[in-house]
Amino acid sequence: MDIGQGLRKRTLELTSIATAIVIWEIVARIIDIKYILPSFTSVVSAFIELVLEGELYRDILTSLNYFVIGIGLAILVGMPIGTLMGWFKSIDRAVDPIIEMIRPIPPLAWITFAIMWFGLTQYAAGFVIFIGAVFPIIINTYTGFKNTPRVLVESGKVLGCVNNIDIIYRIALPFALPSIATGIRVGMGVGWMCVVAAELFAVSKYGLGWKIWFWNDLHHMDLVLTYMLVLGMIALIIDRVFRHIVQEWWLKWQSGVVV
Amino acid sequence: MLSIKNINKTYHSEEGDEVLALSDINLEMKDKEFVCFIGPSGCGKTTMLRIIAGLEKPDSGTITVHGEPIKGPGxxxxxxxxxxxxxxxxxxxKNITFSLEMKKIPKGQREDIARRHLELVGLSKFADSYPHELSGGMKQRVAIARALVNDPKVLLMDEPFGAVDAQTRNRLQQELLKIWERDKKTLLFITHSVDEAVYLADRVVVFTSRPGRIKEIFKIDLPRPRDRTSVDANTCRESLLSSLGAEINNAID
Structure with a gap:
């Protein structure tokens, strides 16, 4: 009943998606060259086959592994740097020029060094993702800390919260958290885009990005398109799950359940 | 007793200009006294309050609370x-328990203390609300409870009711007086409103426009509870207004 109602409310959206799929199928059949545009039905059957074979899971897990390494490192490095830059003016002035010089380099340009430094391992792939994700995290953490209203800091001081560590932990960090969460979200978006490129160099026999290149070489464009769509879906799921966790965590934290 | 002696404060702008904000401020406040600071905008009364709070340092002079010199916030x-x-x-x-957390008072105990103070400002029902769910007047009442929970000797208030509407403002003034009469804190209150000063204060300190000096100190000898519309209140307002009026003209010129 509820689901039925929900679907009815989304009639326009569902119609739109269905129409796009129908047009895709018709165009693919008119062109009739599966290298140019595989049909929707061929993509669906390729997808089902991949799921049944169990290969897709291994690909997803492999890519997620690189992703977690890269994002985890980006959070571990980005948050402290952003915090220190946002809070201490001299650190900001010292570190900012270096960051502004490295930041514009596209993450993919680091691939050769990643392989030189880490070999053909998961860490090389993780490193490229790290480069993509770390700057949004630094910048948003920095902004969050920098924008902490003076009156909140002074309220804290008057209420007995006087040393820098306490002020950062109890006042600036909670204030900056929404901004930090935004940074991590943006960073994860950029990081996921780097997955395909990072896997280009056959770090493993599995992985969503690697499989795109692999099937492309064999001209299996239906499989290429399937992997592309899976990449998009996983990104969507990661973003939704993260938003959900942050909101729940944020609210719990606010009402003091976690503290 | 709060004692302010020879306080001077100069601000340095980035262009190197010097602005004398406070010049030779001397004031003795008795325990449990209610004193209002009043003066034109930019006369340094907020700076004076911030120095007493320990948020800013004076260039010279000392402030003591019961003989203890002020070094920082406390x-x-x-x-x-x-x-x-x-x-x-x-x-x-949790806003009210903040300072008790800093003092490492156990959780159950600090929530008891906080609830008592929340009752004092009549907001027990809102214990679990977030600030954005409160009206402006309610926020300031919580801020008062939060400041009182530490049981300070001196309560400093910087135009706390400036942003609330006139009706709420009158109610908040009454509530503040009730709390003050019950707790008998030494209270230092900045205001722009002559009405507010005459209704609340034992003494009103009039500041000159820049540089901030104490121009005159009025003793408000009206019996409490006060009648805002009484003839005596009007007389007080008149003399306060004429003293202040000259300063505001100076500030504008």
Whole structure:
């Protein structure tokens, strides 16, 4: 009943998606060259086959592994740097020029060094993702800390919260958290885009990005398109799950359940 | 007793200009006295309050509370700011327990203390609300409770009711007087409103426009509870207004 109602409310959206799929199928059949545009039905059957074979899971897990390494490192490095830059003016002035010089380099340009430094391992792939994700995290953490209203800091001081560590932990960090969460979200978006490129160099026999290149070489464009769509879906799921966790965590934290 | 002696404060702008904000401020406040600072905008009264709070340092002079010189912010002085200053990520109750957490008082005990103070400002029902759910007047009442929970000797208030509407303002003034009469804190209150000063204060300190000096100190000898519309209140307002009026003209010129 509820689901039925929900679907009815989304009639326009569902119609739109269905129409796009129908047009895709018709165009693919008119062109009739599966290298140019595989049909929707061929993509669906390729997808089902991949799921049944169990290969897709291994690909997803492999890519997620690189992703977690890269994002985890980006959070571990980005948050402290952003915090220190946002809070201490001299650190900001010292570190900012270096960051502004490295930041514009596209993450993919680091691939050769990643392989030189880490070999053909998961860490090389993780490193490229790290480069993509770390700057949004630094910048948003920095902004969050920098924008902490003076009156909140002074309220804290008057209420007995006087040393820098306490002020950062109890006042600036909670204030900056929404901004930090935004940074991590943006960073994860950029990081996921780097997955395909990072896997280009056959770090493993599995992985969503690697499989795109692999099937492309064999001209299996239906499989290429399937992997592309899976990449998009996983990104969507990661973003939704993260938003959900942050909101729940944020609210719990606010009402003091976690503290 | 709060004692302010020979306070001077100069601000240095980035262009190297010097602005004398406070010049030779001397004031003795008795315990449990209610004193209002009044003066034209930019006369340094907020700076004076911030120096007492320990948020700024004077260039020269000393301030002592019961003989103890002020070195920085401390639990003997509570402060209520002009802007809304509650921590938005904490509930009303958790805002009030903040200073007790800093003192490492156990959780159950600090919540008991906080609830008592929340009752004092009539907001028990809102213990678990977040600041954004409160009206402006309610926020300032919570801020008052938060400042009182430390049981400070001196309560500093920087135009706390400046941003609330006139009706709420009258109610908040009455509530503040009730709390003050019950707790008998030494209260230092900045205001722009002559009405507010005459209704609340034992003494009103009039500041000159820049540089801030104490121009005159009025003793308001009206019996409490006060009648805002009485003839005596009007006489007080008149003399206060004429003293202040000259300063405001100076500030504008």
């Amino acid at each position: 639990p003997d002085r509570g402060m209520v700011f002009q802007e809304y200053s509650l921590f938005p990520w904490r509930t009303v109750l």
